[in-house]
Amino acid sequence: MIEAKCLVKRYGSYTAVDDASLSLEKGEVVALLGSNGSGKSTLLSMLAMVLKPDSGEVTVDGLKGKQAKEKVAYVPQEIVLFEELTVMENLYAWSSLKGKENTERADYLVNELEMTDFKRKRVDRLSGGQRRRVNLAVALMGKYDYLLLDEPLAGIDAHGGECIEHLLKKEKEKGCSMILTEHNPTILLPLTDRSLRIERGHLTV
Amino acid sequence: MNPFMFILYDIKRLFGRGKTAFIAMLSPIPVILMFAMFLAPILTQGNGVFFSGAILNEDDSESVDQLMNIIINYEVKKGNVTVYPVKEKETGERMVDEGKVAVFMHIPPDTYTDSMNGKRAVMEFYYAPSRAFDALTFYTGIKSSISVFGQGIRLVNIAVGIAEKLGLREEEIFRIWDEGVLDLQNVFIHRGRVIGKNGIFLFGADYHFRFAIALLFATCAYMSSFPIMYLTSLDLSEIFSKRSIPTKRLAVYFIARIISGAILILSSFLIMFPVARLLRQIQLDFALSVIPGIILTSFVFSSLAVLLGSMFKRGQSALWAGLYFGTASVASVAFLSDKTDIPEALACLMRISPLRASVSIFSNGMFNLMIERYAFDMFVLFSTFVIFSAAGFALYRKRSAL
């Protein structure tokens, strides 16, 4: 279980997240909804432990720090890839897996996300939608129990969205817990168990 | 994944970012060409006659004639000069003005007797502005040695004074004078042997060339590290701060960056070094002694670039910092590294400066290897590499999403 207690994040005088507490049970999929600038990405970054909160704490299965991070895979909203490398090279470079397991996982994700046609292309030569798929795949190249996704479908076409939805469904069936943020709740609604809303940094059920 | 693959990927990233890395690698070429353009006369030294001269000796003494023969024969034997005797001063000056000869030396009449009588005798060295570089180099060497010769004549005068006081005959006095001047000529002709070298003058005249070329190499190598600074800064602010990476993996990325950066800097050295060997015929064993210095310098500059890149959130800021730091380092090495009448803190900083150590290895290692200095400089480079790497990794960890 991921548990967040009283998370606060301020940027100068502006409070992005104000006293947010939530929990994510094992196997659960939660949608985090909110308008632009509501604090979704900030909250998710703190849950993923890539952004340090000003106050509050996050625990994963009762663990903190490095051990907790190893259980969480995070898909950021921005495209965070090595632009000069190909899709496959990015998958191998970012993977925490080793040897044969690494190759098999990469091939699996390439197939699931239908990236076979461009897997040997440099990332900086891909379209926005293609890059977003690679961005997702890179995060999934490892061992994790919890998956945090920040607008995974932004800029993706309908078919791409279906591929991603299908992949996330498979992950859920494997027992992976997820929090995902989205503008449009309808697309990933079939996947979610419950939703939370955040507006101006305040979290509501 | 094989750690070696990380290095390959990082090299691909470094060279894959447009033309920046290639510009960095090739940027020494125009700089060296410009440098060579200014030093073309030195480049052609020893390759045959490089200037001609006229001479007019109006003094009829044997001693002055012998002295001139010593100087001229030496230069002619080296193949640096062809000499044309002229009968009138105006002829010699005209030949220079018309560009037929580069220099004209005029020895006035009574040069020998004037100096015998304690009166200053001055020879003229007339030269063409278009050949000023060669002419003035030759002039500088000959002036200092003839000056000492001329001061030595005072000693002979003192000896003659003593002989006169003792009431010796005139022939005896002249004999003492002639033998004294002969002694001075003998000393003059063997000047170089005093330090175990052949030649009469111009020893060490190219030290500033050695220093300049070494400083040039080190500066170009430093500039080659700019893409490393930029990419590191971008990596930390845009990639590693947004993805959680275990410390071990972060260390692998860090080491891969330092190695790939060192390879980039080494590539620029590989372009510069053969050019240097062409510019100056450096002995191969000396040249080889510089190679460890080149490798270590590459690592030092790479780790420094990673450190600077880690310090700044924006790639542009990292580059500015690199530019100012580099300029300050180069300026201080150029003007301060050999001085001791500077504040102790500054002198200490110069001693441990990796840029100074690199310049010292190149300039001394290529021409004049002193093992103790070489060892000290290598130690400075190694120590700064360790310090920069440690500090760089600490910042790397701090700025990544750990």
Add this chain to the structure above:
Amino acid sequence: MNYLALFKGRARALLMDFSSLAIIIIAVAVSIYISKYSGNENTRGIIIEIVNEDKGMLGSRLIDILSAEETFKYHVTSYDEAIREVAGNKAQGIIEIVPDFSEKIGRGEYESLVHITVMADSYDMTTFTEMVINDVIKVWSEKLVEKRIGEIEGVKQDDLTLFREEIRDVWKRESLLDIESVMGKEEKTEEEENYFGIRWYAVFAMFYLCISGTWMCNYSSTGLLRRVSGRGGNIAFLFIFQSLPGIIIAFLGFIPVLVTSGHPDPVRVFVSFLIYICSSAAFALIICCMSGKFSNLVLISPICTMVVSLFSGLLCELPDWAKLWDSASVIIPGHWLYDAILEKRFFLGSMLVFVVWFMMGIGISWIFSKKKKQ
């Protein structure tokens, strides 16, 4: 298009960009320093270690003569200490007087009387070896002449003592045989003021315009040109108004440099610099278009600035044999500024060069924008 708003925006951006503004501040400081204090060569800070292993008296005599030289600082020490000092960069050379120095000179032998170790990582060590040889020659000459005196019939010990007394200051006196250089009639025959302060400031100013010109990198992109044409704007006017703040800043920095240089015709240099800096802005446009982004600009601009400044003679005098380069450099703005500093004619040439570079700059940015993919 509101060109005035562009001018104000660019001015604000440049004044807030402290990184590039520091270049002008440093340039002013360095140029004023060069104008006021240049020409003082200082080798006195360099230490030379002397190791005297001579068993006789002549080694000490050599040390006396060396110490009278004002060129370097001398320190007599042991061999190991000397090596340590040089290795640690605390000294730049070692003069090792061999154990049989006096003996060899007494026998009239000259082979390897001293061993010299010189560190070449110093621009000022050029004269060192010649100086050491000269000073050994002095000792040697003294001994030889003393020997000749000793051979004179009737000479007494008092005479030799008198000789040794009289030669104590002989090396400080004028040489009885000297050589003086005279330059040929074609060029100036006396040393003239070089105005390095003004010249180096001009180089720095060009570099400043290049390195602060990341905004000019956009001039090679299709988007900007399309947008400007779409609004009925003119790319040349756009460039002029946006480059004006940089030109003004460089110009303001030039005023104190010109005042401190003491040039006899400041109006001429003032006008010439104005034209030069405008040409430099056009040159900077070309450099920035070629670079495309700051990471390339930071590598290309110092090299290009150095190359054009060297060719034009601003950075340092062109070698006298390089007349061809001097003629070719008429296309470079710095050549006409240099002529103005030397009080030669410059106006027509510099204006022509400015127009050519300006047109080239606009033309090249247009070409680059056509070549670049969207």
